[in-house]
Amino acid sequence: MANSNSLTHASSAPSVSSPALSIRVQSADFDLAAEFSALRAQLSRPAQTGALVNFVGLVRDMNEGEPVSQLSLEHYPGMSEKALQAIAAEASARWPIQAVRVVHRVGDLAPSEQIVFVGVSAAHRQEAFAACAFIVDQLKTRAPFWKRESTPKGSRWLDARETDLARTEAW
Amino acid sequence: MLEILYFARLREHLGLAREQLVLSATLHTIADLVEHLAARGGKWTLLRDDVRLRCARNQNLAALDTPIEAGDEIAFFPPVTGG
16 A cells, blocks of 8 residues: 555645645644644745634543543554545635644554644634534544544444534534 | 455454455446455355445445446445544
């Protein structure tokens, strides 16, 4: 399989209609300040940006009444990046946004660790909030990642949630 | 030749992450492939019986009636739980 775990497309034309998309899947942790700066650096015309929305997903230490000591994330290398890219592109087709940055971690994670970063910039906050929420909701049901959690009773694969599916379809 | 990948709970159930299969003349769609694999019996019948399983052809989500061709990468996996 092609070893492409980083897809970055920076638009060459200085136009708000072709947003810069940056997608990464990695096992290493990410630095929120660095991602925030990088999102700003993706902007071809920074002075036209009025809103930057950043979402960070974290590992919780409790799920379905059981304490969780570790979360392991498996993914489909190649397809996971491709799916995130497609979701980001869809968001930019639906809202007039300027840049999207997604970082999704894989491998073993402890409670309180960062799992996912989604950053979106736009001229106005409404588009930035909507596009960011859309990307998070879509990636939960369309990007090929699977969580396995360790509890005192052993480890278990998480089941997909109906509420997540409903949120994906509500858009 | 087809490259077939299995992920997460399904990979563990089958005890297999990937395999190669010669694409015979009777395999035209993913549904044909599912029947072919399920015919191995035992743990393989889950591929046919678990309606929640998803599949992808060349890294794009696919349906049972999606056609397959030699050289394709076909993946089977449970519903995703990332984010």
